[in-house]
Amino acid sequence: MSNMIRRYGAPLTLLICLLTAFWLLMLVIVPNITLLESSFRPYLPVADIGGPKDVYTAANYLKVFNGAVDVSFLGIDFQLPVHVLTFTLTLFYSVVVTLICFMLAYPLAYFMAKILSPRSLPTMFLLLFVPLWVSEVLRAFAWWIILALKGPLSWALVNLHIIDKEVRWITGYNGVMIGLVYTYVLFMIFPVYNAISSLDSNQIEAAEDLGAPWWRIHWRIVLPHAKPGIASGAVMVFMLSAGSLLVPSILGSTTSQWFTQTVQQWMLDALDWNTAAAYAFLLLLMCTLFVSLVMKIFRVKLSDIAN
Amino acid sequence: MSAGIDLKNVCCDFGNFRAVDNANISIKPGEFFSFLGPSGCGKTTILRMISGFIEPTSGSIQIGGKDMKGQRPNQRPTALIFQNLALFPLMSIWENISFGLEVRGVDKATRRAKAEALLEMVDLPGAADKMVSQLSGGQKQRVAIARALAVEPAVMLLDEPLSALDLKLRQHMRAELRAIQKRTGVTFIYITHDQGEALAMSDRVGVMSQGRIQQVANPRDIYNNPVNGFVASFVGENNIFAGSVSTAADGMAGFDTALGPFRARLGEQAKGSNLKLYVRPEHTILSETAAAENSVPVTVSEVSFEGAFIAVHGKTTSGQTIVAELRNDGSATVPEIGTARFAHFNAAHAAILPDSTVGA
C-alpha cells in the first residue's frame, strides 16, 4: 500500500481502492452472502415473511435428498435422490466435455504454437474467434438445426448411404455434450496455446536431438510444461459447462437434465427463490470443491489459472 | 567416438535470403573448431544444418565420412548444446542428464549411475537430485554438457553456450570446456561472437560474415595475419589508413595515404582498389622524435586508463585519431594531453588488406 501511495499519490490510491472495493463487496461478496443467507430461510407467502415461520433452517438444502429414483450403474442397482442424480450427471458430463475439449484442443494448440508460421497465426485466430464472438444461443441453435431429426446431418448421412434412416441425434446427453464442446472448446485452446507457445522450442529440439520420438517429446516435455495452461483451460471449460443453462435448455433431450435447469425450475417455475438460492449455492460449492480437489491432485495453483 | 565433419558447397536459403553461402570446411576428428562472427552471420544456421534441424538448400554434409542427407537429428551422432542450454526445467538434474538414455530404453538404475558418473566428470557431484532452478549459471552449463555427453556423441555442437554467463564465470568456463574436450576427445564445434573466446579455446577458427566464411586458420594466424579488413577489425582493434599501393615487392608494399607514404606487408588477397592499411594499437608506438618510416605527427587528445594498459589517442593534422596502447607496467611514460608526438609502427606489424573477401 505504501508502495502504491508512493507511485500514485494518496488521492488516486484511495479512488482505486474504492472502485475495487465497490466491485468486490457490492457485486461479489455481499450478493453471495445474501444468497447464502436466503438459502437458509423458508419460502413463505409474502404475508408470512418476517413472521414466526421465518426461521433459519437447512430444509432448502435437504430438498436435494427428496424423491429417490432407481439408478443402475455398472450393473449395480441403487437408489439416488433425483436431484443428486441430476447433479452427479451434470458433473460427470461436464468432466467428459472437458476431456473431449482437451483432446480436440491440444493438437490444435500445439499446431498453432509450434508448427504454424507466425505470419498465418493472426488469420488462424481470426477464424477461430468468429464463432466465439457469435452468441452462445446462436451457436447452440446452429447445432440444434444440424442435429434435428430431419436436419442436414441426417440428410447428408442418408444421402451418402452411411445410414439408411434419419437418426435422432439429440438423445440422452449427446446434444448437450456436442453443444458444450463446440461452445467451450475455444476456452481450452487459448490457455493451452499460451502455455505451449511459452515453451522454448529449443527444449523440443533438445529432446529430439537426444533421440526422443515425437510421442515421448509430448509426454515428457510439452505436456508437463503445458500443465498450468491445461489446468486453466480445464477449469474454465468445466465450470462453464457445469454452469451452462442455455445449451442444456436448447440441446437437451427428454432424458437429459442439467442441474442449472433444476435451479431455474425452483427459481422461475416454483418461484421458490430460497430453495433456488440453496441449490445455486450447492452448485457453486460442489464445483469449487471438485475443481480444488482436481487442482490439488494435479498440483496446479489458482494463480496459474486464467493467464 | 569422435568424427570429422565435411561441409561441401553448403548453402542455405530462407525464402530468397541466403543465410549460408557456399561453405566449404573440413573439420578433423577430435578438433576444437570455432565459428566466429557477428550476430546474424549464419553461425547458428550452419550448426543446425550439421545437427539436422535444417536441411541445406544445396551442398552436402558428411559426418565421419557418411553423408547425412535425410537423417533426422535423432539419427545423427551429434549432440547440440543450445545457446540458452534448453535444460528441461521440470526434470531433476539426473533425469535431464539421462533423458537421452531414457528414450533409448535404458533401465533406471543404469541411467542413474551414468548420470552420477557424468556429474562427477563435470565436477558437480551430489547435484543429481536438485532441480534445474536450484543451480547457478555455471552449474547449469555443466549439466548441459553432461546431458549432451550422456548419449556419447561423436561431435558436440555448442551454440554460444557461455553467452548468458557473466564475465568472470565465462572466462572460468572457457578453460573448463577446453579441458572437457581434451578429456573426452570428442570433436567440438563451437559458435561464438566473442573473439576472446574463439581465440583462447580453439584449435582452429572460422571467421564468418554475412553467410560467407572469410578465413579459416588457427587463432594466431587469425589475429596476426588476417586475410581481410573484416577479419582484422572483427578480431581486435586497428588503426586504419585508406590509400593505394604504390610499389610492391617480396610481400611488402609502399602505400600512399593522405598522411604520407607508408610501408607494410601486402595481404595475400590484397588486390584491386579497395585497400586499406591496418595496424594494431599495441603495435603503435608514440615517441618524441620521428621514426625512419611509417611515422605520423599527432597531438595527444585523450588518455584513457584501462587497467592492464593505457590507451593514448592522438589526433593527426587531418583529424584522424590514432590509438596507441601502452603497457601499464611503468615501462612506458604516458604523455600529457596536448603534447605533440610521433605515432609510428614497424612495417612488419602492418598489413595492407582488402575490405572483405566478398562484395560488401
Place this chain on the structure above:
Amino acid sequence: MSAGIDLKNVCCDFGNFRAVDNANISIKPGEFFSFLGPSGCGKTTILRMISGFIEPTSGSIQIGGKDMKGQRPNQRPTALIFQNLALFPLMSIWENISFGLEVRGVDKATRRAKAEALLEMVDLPGAADKMVSQLSGGQKQRVAIARALAVEPAVMLLDEPLSALDLKLRQHMRAELRAIQKRTGVTFIYITHDQGEALAMSDRVGVMSQGRIQQVANPRDIYNNPVNGFVASFVGENNIFAGSVSTAADGMAGFDTALGPFRARLGEQAKGSNLKLYVRPEHTILSETAAAENSVPVTVSEVSFEGAFIAVHGKTTSGQTIVAELRNDGSATVPEIGTARFAHFNAAHAAILPDSTVGA
C-alpha cells in the same frame, strides 16, 4: 549549474538487510564520479537515495550543500538515467525530451525549440519526430541523456546506462558520455559493474562491496594501489599467494608462503593475519633462469592466445597455477607446454593486502 554531493554516514536497510552501510563520500561539483562494484552491492540503492526515490535509514545527503531530507524526486536538482533508459515508448523523441518541461507548463513552441537544441547537442539532429522504436541503441542512449539534460539538473545520475549495448558501441559511447560531461560541466555520478568503463571514464571511482565502500580514488590508484584483495581482484587479474608477513620495513615486507619467501609492498591496511600477496599477470615474467628474488619454478601447463596478449599458465610444484601475460608483439618468446620456467616478479609490482576492509 553543477553541484557537489555529500553523503554522511548514510545507511539503508531493507527489512533487516543492510543494503548500504555507512557510506561517506564527498563528490565535487563537475566531477565524473563512478560507483563500481559487483551486482547487488548497493550501487543502485545509493543512486536512488540521492535521487530521492528511497529515504536513507540514517545519515544525511546533501546536494549543493543543501540537506535533501524529505525532498521528493521531483524537487531535487538531479536527473536520473535508468539502466534500461526508460524512454516513454508512446511519445515521439521530442516529446520525450521535453516531458520535463511539459510538466512544468512550458509552452509547446519553446519546448520544441529546446528539444531540437538538445538533439543537436547530443548529435542527433532531425530525430525530433521519430518514435523511440525507430532508434538504434546508441541513439536511444543519447535521447535519454538529452531528456535528462532538458530539466537542467545540477547532478546527473546514471545507472549502468551502457549495459544494454554491445561491446563496440559501449566503448564508443564511453567517449561520448565523457565528452558530454565535459561540455556541460554537470556533475556525473555513474554506476557500473564494468571495471573498464569505470577506469576509462571517471575522475574518481568508488569501489563497493556488500553495501560498503571499499576504496575511493582515481582510476590509476585503484588499479595500481588497491587497498585490499577485493579491490585488487575485482579490478583486473591477479596471481595470489597465501602466507604471512615475516619482516616489514619502509613499506616493504618479507612474506612467507608455501612456495618460499617473497618480498613485496605492504598495503596500508595490511594488518592482522588474513593477508595475501597479489601480483598482476602482466607483471609476472617467465624466464629460463631463476631470478634473485620472488622467483618460483613452474611447468608451463597451458598457453592461451588472447589476441593482444598471450596468457601462459604455469603449474608450481604445489599445484597452484600462476599466469603470466606476454605481449603479442613478437617481443616475447612463447614457451611450449611442458617446458620448465621460472615465474618471477618485481617486488614493487606486488602488494600484500588484507582480503577486504570489512569482515568477509
Place this chain on the structure above:
Amino acid sequence: MHKLRQTLARVYAGAFIFYMLLPLVIMAAAAFNDNKTPSIVPWKGFTWRWFEALWADARMWHAFQNTIFVAIAVSVLAVIVGTAAAILINSVSGNLRAALYGTMISTILIPGAVIGISTMIMWTKMGNGLGTDFILFKPGLHLSVLGQVSYIAAIVMLLVLARLQSFDQGLEEAALDLGATHAQVMRRILLPHLYPAIGAGAAVAFFQSIENFNVTQFTRGGADTLTVYVFSKVRSGITPTINALALLLIGVTLALAVVYELKRRRNASLEAARDAEARRAAALEEAVI
C-alpha cells in the same frame, strides 16, 4: 515421417476450422430457405422473407436497443472497475495480492445463474431493508448490468493486468524524476500504456455483455435483451427469422473482426518499418565506429 506428421497437423487444423465454421454457415444459409422450420434441408427456394419478418419484429428491435444500452453500461463500468483493480493488484504483494486475485478470478468461475440469483436477491433485499421503492432495488436491466459487471470486470482486469506487467515501472519513476505529479504520471504515462488493453477490455466486455444469458435471465425483471429474446424464440425454432438475425450478427462480427485485423496489420507493418529503421540505424552505427 516428420513431413507426414506436419501434413496431418495441417489437415487437422483445417478440419477444426471447418468444424468451427460449418454450423455458422448452415445457420446463415437457413436464413434464405423458404421453409418454415429453420434448416437447409429440404431446400425450398431462396427468399428474403425472414429478413422482412425480422425487420417488422418490433419486440426484437426493442430487445436490441436494451442490449446495446446494457452492453455500453457494462463496458464503461467494467473498464473503470477492472482497470482500477488491475492497478491495485499490480501494486500489492503477498497474501493480500493472492486473496484479492483469487476473489477476482473466482467471479469468472461462478456459474452465471448463481451470479444472477445472488445479485437479484441482494439488491431486492437491500431495497426491502431500506424500505424504498427506488428503481435500483428492483429487478431490471440495471441489475443485469451490475450482475454482468461482477464477472466481466475480472476479464478486463486480467487483460489490463497482463498489459501492466509489461509496463516498466521505471517509466513512472522517470516521469516523477522529471518533475511530473502523480496525476500527470497517470494521465501521460500509465494510462496511455494501458489504452490498448483498455480498448480490448471494452470490446470484450461489450461482446460478453451482448451474449450474456445466464445472469440476465435472472436479473432482467421483465425486460428483454436480444439473447433472452432469441432464446425464447430458439426454444421453439419456430421460424428462420432468428437465422436472419444470426446472419446479421455474424456479418457485423465479421466486419468488425476484419476491420480490427486490418488495423492490426497496419500497426504491425508500421512497427516493422520502425524496427527496420532501428536496425538500419544500428548497422550504420556499427559501421561508423
Place this chain on the structure above:
Amino acid sequence: SSGELNFTGWAGYDKLAAEVFPAFTAATGIKVNFKELPDQDTMFGEAKVALEAGGMDVTEPTIDRVAAWNSNGLIQPWDDSKLAVDNYLPGLIDGNAAGMARADGKLLFAPSNWGTESMVVNTADAKLSSPPSLGDLFSADNQATLRPHSALAAMGRYLDGAGKLPRPWMDGYSDMAAMTELWDIALAEAIKAKGNVVQWWSGENEANAGFTANGATVGLCWDSTGYNLRNDGYAYVAPVEGAFAWNQGFVLMKNAVNVEQAHEFAKFVSTPDGAAMWATAFSANPVGKGGYDKMGPDVAKYYGDFLTAETSAKLWWWPAQSAEFLTKRAEYADKYKAA
C-alpha cells in the same frame, strides 16, 4: 373513459398487439401497455415483484392458479357491477368453475378464453387404438411430445379409466397422501414407456417443433398446436377419457392503479367481438356468448369438428392445485425427466 392499462400477458400471440388492443383502444380510448411473458409461472414471479414495484394492473393466469395467487396476496376481487357478468358462456365462472373463480363470494377471475389440451396426431404415422386413448401417448409404436406433469396426469387418468388404480385419480388433488400413492404408480408406468418420448415441450412453439423438427407422431398438446398444424398432416383428436380443459382469465393486481380501465378491459373481452378477437389471437375458444359467430370460418370449423357434443361432455377441467401439490408435482416431473 381514457387513460392506460398495464397488462402483462402471454408471449407468442402476435394478434393481441396487432389487432385486439387497437380495437379496444378505438372502442374505449384506453391505451394498453403490453408486457409479454412466456408462461404463467413467470407471470407469478413478475407479479410478486410488481407487488412492490408496481407497473402491473392486470394479468392473465389460468383458473386453477387463482387460489394460489390469492393466498399470496397478489390480487383483489373484481367489482361485479362494473363487469357484464351475463356475457360469459355458461360454466366458465359459475357451476363447477365457481369454486375456483370466486373467494368468499367475490369474483377474482374474469375469463378471457378457454381451451383444451388433447392429442395432436400425425394422421399418416400415428398408431392409434380405437377409439383413441391417452394410452396411445405411451405406446411404443408412437413417438410422443409431452410436457412432464401433463403426461403424468394423462397416465393417471388412463390408468384410472382402465381400472388399474387403487382409488380415483381425482383423490390426489385433494389429499396429499392419496396424491403420492397415485402419482407413484403413474410415474412408474410413465417411466416404463419413456423410451418413445422424443421431446418435452413447455410452450406453444416448442410443441410445434416437437412434431415438425423432431418427428413426433403423437403429442398431448394445446388445441392451438393442433390448429397450427392442421394443414401439415396432423389432426387434433379427443381421447376416450376426455380432453383436458383449461380456463384462462384476468386477475386484478392488489396494487393496480388503473382499476377503472381494468374493468373496461375485462368487460370488452366478454363482448362477442372482444371474446372472438381474443380467442382468435390465442387460437382458442371465446368466453363471450356469440363469440364463435364472430370468429373466422376456419377457426369455427376447427373447433366445431373437435367439440362435438360427446367430447364437450367429457371435458376434464384441471382441478385447483395447492402450492404443496405443485411442489410435489414438480418433484414427480423431475423424476420423470431424470429417469
